[in-house]
Amino acid sequence: MSVRRVARALEQRLLTLVAALTAVVLLVLFYYPVATVFADAVLADGRLTIEPITAILTSEFYLVDIIWFTAKQAFYSTLASLALGLPAAWLFSRFEFRGRETLRSLTILPFVMPSIMVAIGFVATFGRNGTLNRALSAVGLPPVELLFTLEAIIVAHAFYNAPLVARVVTAAWESVDARTIETARSLGASPRRAFRDVVLPQLLPSIGVGATLTFIFTFASFPIVLALGGFQLATIEVFIYSRVRDLAYAEAASLAVIETVISITLTAVYLRYEASQRSAGGAANPLPRRSVLPTDWTPKSTLRTAGIAGYALVVGLVFVVPIASMILASVTGGDGGFTLANYAFLAERQATGASFQVKPLPAILNSLAFAAGTLVVAVPMGVTMAVLTTRRYRGRGLIDVLSMAPFAVSGIVVGLGLLRGLVFGVDVLGTRIRVTGALAIVAAHAVGAYPFVTRNVAPLFARLDGRLVESARSLGATRTRALVDIELPLVWTGVVAGAAFAVAISIGEFDSTIILAEGAGSYTMPIAVERFLGRRLGPATAMGCLLLLVTSASFLVVDRFGGRWGEL
Amino acid sequence: MRLELDAVSKRYGSATALDSVSLSVDDGEFFTLVGPSGCGKTTTLRCIAGFEAPTEGTVRFDGESMAGVAPESRGVGVVFQNYALFPHLSVGENVAYGLRFTDPPGGGSRDERVAELLDLVDLAGFEDRDPDSLSGGQQQRVALARALAPGPDLLLLDEPMSALDARLRDRLRRQVKRIQSELGVTTVYVTHDQSEALAVSDRVAVLNRGRVEQVGRPRELYHRPRTRFVAEFLGENNVLDAVVESRPETGGIRVGVGDAVFTLAEGRRVLGRGDPVSGERAESDGRDGDRPARPAPGDELTFCVRPEQLRVGAETNQIRGTVVDTEFQGATTRVRLDWGGTELVVAVEDGGEKSDAAFEVGTTLEVGFAPASAHIVE
Structure with missing residues (x-):
């Protein structure tokens, strides 16, 4: 009897206990490390100072070459993403063609692709010996050098973010009710006028959402800029990394603080904007779709078809060619013939001198181990957060913000914090507590991954009718039993999709891993790729193909079980 | 249970x-x-x-x-x-x-x-x-x-x-x-x-x-709704505010609504005789017990008459209203009357196809109700 009573008391406090545990984990893995970065920036020999930050904010080099350049490339990348993404939204929402649904679901793929892999694809395409130069020399033209230019960075960013823009705007376009246009037409508006007065105002918020998100993401972009821009074209992120490599931690921390403040401000603005703009979902009467190929060839329809064909060509160049080039390069030997040597190299157990201290096989095994560790931490955390963010209680707004903060803080800052705070050690009651690099990497990956679990699971919890649980309880189920029998089976698909996301994030994570990886013991696949890149393209592309395989598998799982990414 | x-x-x-x-x-x-x-x-x-x-x-x-x-x-x-x-x-x-x-x-x-x-x-x-x-x-x-x-x-x-x-x-x-x-x-x-x-x-x-x-x-x-809310919430009702004029020897209460004077039967106000639930309620809040059982001249009161209790051509408590709207509902027709700015609803039993013309909008209709069919509410 007393055992039952204890069990029941425990059960009533289960959520509180789990929530408290999650809070502690978040505190140790995220807030404390980030706080140490802030402390590094404003403390010198134990005294409070703003000198490092003011030094940066008054330095022309930092203001113009780093911060201004970061904003500029983000702005151009946003424009490019809109230019590439908006026609796709138009095609997805207004036209019917074979593979439309497939293409549409493929727009989530770049989101789970490791950015370092995309960088390889671009190197394999536009590099000195890339597909483009081979094609040029085949027709007798001189080679071009596109790497290490702003343009390369912008196109690679568009690869990432145009699909995001397309997703968001397509959703808005599909929720436009055809009746509203018919009403405008019946009141005397021309088709063009009806578009301007009725459709456009409903699309603009979603375009704003897509553009703001793109700006936020590209402002904090790291591996692409590092791989395609080098240190000559450095964003804040890249420069923080270079400062960390030079062991200039105070300067790195000051830069990190400035970047985090900018990112959080942008994200806060975005979240406010998004909350006020969220649309009601699919329309009862969506706009009709027409065929891509016109039924009769008027000048207007011919022009439109030509435009669509031209766009398809650009899409092929930006999205398909880099991936295809990477795959091709991975099976091409130095003599131009087919070879599997690059893959054989990955499987080599013994490191040879040629591997530049980066052993490929351990990197693969490390990646898998870190992904497993991430799953174990991020899935329970994400699910707990999903439960917490769909309940109503006092102070929920604060919990929402605190739990989503890892979204707004870049991986490099988290990595730096974990390095300074946990890997270098911390004194707790006279005992020095240190965490190995491998554990810190799992922590960083989990912090980066759990918001994706939350975002996949929370909508399902929110949609769950509270009366299902009440029905179960009135039929005799305890609260925990109702959770197991009713709620979990109904949110299970979201958990699976979230877990797949978590694996993809962990496998592809670069920003904090490169700071925390301490030698071969904790190198992951993306780190190995970065080390190979520029030295030996073959192994890099082979490793890139492996990354592609893993992330594609994750994508398939997400696509099968998820289908709900919120506005992402 | x-x-x-x-x-x-x-x-x-x-x-x-x-x-x-x-x-x-x-x-x-x-x-x-x-x-x-x-x-x-x-x-x-x-x-x-x-x-x-x-x-x-x-x-x-x-x-x-x-x-x-x-x-x-x-x-x-x-x-x-x-x-x-x-x-x-x-x-x-x-x-x-x-x-x-x-x-x-x-x-x-x-x-x-x-x-x-x-x-x-x-x-x-x-x-x-x-x-x-x-x-x-x-x-x-x-x-x-x-x-x-x-x-x-x-x-x-x-x-x-x-x-x-x-x-x-x-x-x-x-x-x-x-x-x-x-x-x-x-x-x-x-x-x-x-x-x-x-x-x-x-x-x-x-x-x-x-x-x-x-x-x-x-x-x-x-x-027998106890309150105005119940009277209006359950079914349709005509609820009128009145002032007590007198209490004639012959019984009942004479009340004035605007210029009109109606006779209401008495005795319905006291609720709950033999009704366990109402009795219980009276005990629980004590409100019924405090209320004066017999309204005196000058008191204000509210009474209601169901639409089906308003009879066309009845002599007692007569009201002359103008038809503003009718709704045919099968067994009955709902006729809305304007009576000096007050809207009244009358339910008239249907008299077959010929009655189309009887309640044309704008015609004057005389209806009345029996004193016992009116009911006083709080």
Whole structure:
């Protein structure tokens, strides 16, 4: 009897206990490390100072070459993403063609692709010996050098973010009710006028959402800029990394603080904007779709078809060619013939001198181990957060913000914090507590991954009718039993999709891993790729193909079980 | 099972959802809570089921306080408006869910119990169907079967019909009533639909702004509403504010409404003789006892006359009004009259096709009512 009573008391406090545990984990893995970065920036020999930050904010080099350049490339990348993404939204929402649904679901793929892999694809395409130069020399033209230019960075960013823009705007376009246009037409508006007065105002918020998100993401972009821009074209992120490599931690921390403040401000603005703009979902009467190929060839329809064909060509160049080039390069030997040597190299157990201290096989095994560790931490955390963010209680707004903060803080800052705070050690009651690099990497990956679990699971919890649980309880189920029998089976698909996301994030994570990886013991696949890149393209592309395989598998799982990414 | 609510209040912050609600429901009774949205009827139901804890007051099952008793330990069957069927379980598994926690009543197997219940709601053989493949009415019957399967002592129905169309609603209502009286299970039914409340219930409680306005048998509430709210909420009514003019020797009360003078019968004001519920209420709040039984000249009072009690051509208490609108409703025609700025509704028995012309808009109509058919409310 007393055992039952204890069990029941425990059960009533289960959520509180789990929530408290999650809070502690978040505190140790995220807030404390980030706080140490802030402390590094404003403390010198134990005294409070703003000198490092003011030094940066008054330095022309930092203001113009780093911060201004970061904003500029983000702005151009946003424009490019809109230019590439908006026609796709138009095609997805207004036209019917074979593979439309497939293409549409493929727009989530770049989101789970490791950015370092995309960088390889671009190197394999536009590099000195890339597909483009081979094609040029085949027709007798001189080679071009596109790497290490702003343009390369912008196109690679568009690869990432145009699909995001397309997703968001397509959703808005599909929720436009055809009746509203018919009403405008019946009141005397021309088709063009009806578009301007009725459709456009409903699309603009979603375009704003897509553009703001793109700006936020590209402002904090790291591996692409590092791989395609080098240190000559450095964003804040890249420069923080270079400062960390030079062991200039105070300067790195000051830069990190400035970047985090900018990112959080942008994200806060975005979240406010998004909350006020969220649309009601699919329309009862969506706009009709027409065929891509016109039924009769008027000048207007011919022009439109030509435009669509031209766009398809650009899409092929930006999205398909880099991936295809990477795959091709991975099976091409130095003599131009087919070879599997690059893959054989990955499987080599013994490191040879040629591997530049980066052993490929351990990197693969490390990646898998870190992904497993991430799953174990991020899935329970994400699910707990999903439960917490769909309940109503006092102070929920604060919990929402605190739990989503890892979204707004870049991986490099988290990595730096974990390095300074946990890997270098911390004194707790006279005992020095240190965490190995491998554990810190799992922590960083989990912090980066759990918001994706939350975002996949929370909508399902929110949609769950509270009366299902009440029905179960009135039929005799305890609260925990109702959770197991009713709620979990109904949110299970979201958990699976979230877990797949978590694996993809962990496998592809670069920003904090490169700071925390301490030698071969904790190198992951993306780190190995970065080390190979520029030295030996073959192994890099082979490793890139492996990354592609893993992330594609994750994508398939997400696509099968998820289908709900919120506005992402 | 006998259910009692003793001065139950529920407050959310500063908002009061229930304000000292006291009710008692007898064993086997079909008891209905009716009122406009936000009146507290669903909150009352949730306090009974244990989904909400009352801020004050006590819920008792057979005299035993339910304070601190979890929903799963109360033995209550609940049916919600949106059915709340478990979408990942089949119809049979839904009905069998409550049998995971208790043995089937009657001693048979679980499968037998499920089949028995599905047969009871006319869905025999639906065990393997997916809830999503059923119509709204079928889903609601599955929800009913699921709630009844463990053999609850108390059945709670929260607006179970309001998502269904009118014709289906009528049929399902009769089915629910039949099953309820066959099983003899004590039932509390929540609805905002006053005609539904009057049609199925043994007794009805009218709720308004978290308070009980009146409890009684359907006919009693219809003919002798205690308050203006009840008079206007249940069915159509003509409610008039009047001033007492005199109390003639011949009995009754003479009242003035504007320039007109009407004679009302007396005696109906005093409620609850021989009515246990109203008697109980009078004890609980003491309001009835304080009220002067005989209004004196100069007092203000409110009385009501049902549309069907206003008779065309009647001599007593005559009113001359202008027809502003008519609605043909089959057995009767609703005629709206403008009487010096006051709108009155008259229900006239239909006189066949010829009566089209009788109530043309703009014609003057004389109606009257018997003194005994008027009813004074608070």
